[in-house]
Amino acid sequence: MTQQTASLAEQIGRDQIRRVINAFYQKLLVHPKLGHFFSSIDDFENHQQRISDFWWMAMGGPLKNRPEPKIDMIGKHFPLGIKQQDLELWLVIFGETLGEQLDEKLAVQWMDKALQIGSRIKQIVIDHQPMGVEIGKPS
Numbered sequence: 001m002t003q004q005t006a007s008l009a010e011q012i013g014r015d016q017i018r019r020v021i022n023a024f025y026q027k028l029l030v031h032p033k034l035g036h037f038f039s040s041i042d043d044f045e046n047h048q049q050r051i052s053d054f055w056w057m058a059m060g061g062p063l064k065n066r067p068e069p070k071i072d073m074i075g076k077h078f079p080l081g082i083k084q085q086d087l088e089l090w091l092v093i094f095g096e097t098l099g100e101q102l103d104e105k106l107a108v109q110w111m112d113k114a115l116q117i118g119s120r121i122k123q124i125v126i127d128h129q130p131m132g133v134e135i136g137k138p139s
Contacts (some may be wrong), residue, residue, distance in 0.1 A: 008109050009061030012102065017059075018052045020110075024097040025051075033089060037080055058113055073117075077125045084126055091118050 009017065025048055028034050034084045054071050057063070094114055098107035124128045 007060030007062075008106070008113070009056045009059035011017070012059070012106055012110065014056060014061070014103070017055050018048070018100045019046050021052045021055065021096060024094055025099055027093055027097065028090075031089075031093070032054070034086060034093070037082070037086070055110075055113075058117065059110065073121070074124050077121055080125075082125055084122065085120055087122055087126065091115065 012020075025038070025044070029038055038044075050071060054073070060128065072097075091114060095107075095111050098110050098114075101107075
């Protein structure tokens, strides 16, 4: 008999993912350097739910009778004019929030996912490299 390992999303749980995202956005909305990126979001409750769903899926959570949400991360972030220092600050605040909300093992694993996604955002949105181009490899 094989035992299936719970995904990171299942280890954390949907409710806890939502609490982490809510705590994180509480910080971002009032942040002097990052808050303006979120000022044009009309339905913030819906935004937080979509981001929670995104993280649930990114960490291997099953959808179970729910349609996969359509999240165009690159398309949404590209026109914002995000700079390297914005992304780095976002990652610092996200890491702090994870450390406050989760036990260390789960926080580190989630942060690893965030760093992977952050590197893709840097590659495509900040450095303007097309998808499929490997970072650091000559063309």
